Amino acid sequence: MSSREVTIAAYIAILLIAVAIDLAARAGARIPSLGEVLTVLARSRVIRFALLALWWWLGWHFLARSSPGPG
DSSP states (O other): HHHHHHHHHHHHHHHHHHHHHHHHHHTTOOSHHHEEEHHHHTSSSHHHHHHHHHHHHHHIIISSSSOOOOH
């Protein structure tokens, strides 16, 4: 398994854990949902900018197609 595959697997694991926590929060656990956490975080302009930069970075690295190398 290459380091790229390990990195992608780690991001998928983090995403699955976040979804599981959010589902537990919506089911009545005593933890805030993802929407509630983001609402609190978005009160700060600096955090909003950081969230935008994170979203851009994820899109750039995982959603943008890279051009094939020469040859």
